[in-house]
Amino acid sequence: MALKVLIVDDDFINRKLLHTLLKKNPDVTDMIEAENGSDALDKMKKDPDINLILLDIMMPIVDGIEFLKIFRSDMANGHIPVIVLSTDDTRKTEVFDNGANDFLRKPVKEEILFAKIAQWSQA
Template identity: 85%
Template structure:
């Protein structure tokens, strides 16, 4: 399966690091970046072919939890896996309760990221 991945993180360096890891994965055919949840929602509306989201929690404007609430309220988005990337393990339950499919602790290791991609890329 060809993956079009949306990377949502307010930190430019984090987005570039994740993008570098994703470019090495042959399943990933396109990478789109968003710097907050609001930007991500706009990009999802413009490009419904995005089929995986890597989401930070702590961001300005619309944070990851609020993004999940809005995104998951639309049943058309139920099939899109959302993997949360965060340094904050204490919010795992909250992200799962709001519709995240999985969680990876930052800093993200390539093997762990690829394992999650393989798991959720259907």
Template identity: 50%
Template structure:
């Protein structure tokens, strides 16, 4: 993969989104970060955007939560294989997240090096 990654970050907390965005923009192999504040907005972005390589997904959100988002994206044949890393404060959602299609799981507060290691693991698979 020559171009940098395009990452969709989904979180209803604007401060968390900005924090994730600033963490990711430090890395030259991340080309762009798209932001959404709930699962429904994220689903629409995924449908309309060609080149999303990875989704960072909060679980607890209004309108459509992260689990519902993963269930919905699994119904889109051309999009269901985008890797998803769940980022949440609720560790009890780990099993359900993996059952719903998550590739990886991180408990907030997010540490930049842990997040980046997981992103690199995915980038190496692309």
């Protein structure tokens, strides 16, 4: 399966780390990076082929929760899985209530991330 993944994180190092991890995954063929939720929404509009989103919560301009609210309000996006990556476990319920499919604690472990990607890309 060829996956196009949108990495949404305001931290350049986190984006690069995820990029490096995803390069090792044979299912991931393309990666797009966004610095915040607003940037991510623009990229989603421009590229309807994105089929998985890795989303940070704490970001400037439009944070992860706001992104989820806007993103999930469009029924056309219902099939695209969103995996939230955060250091803050207390936000778990909130992200699921707003339409996230999964939650991973940072720092992300490669094998767990790949298992989640496999799970959601086949769902």
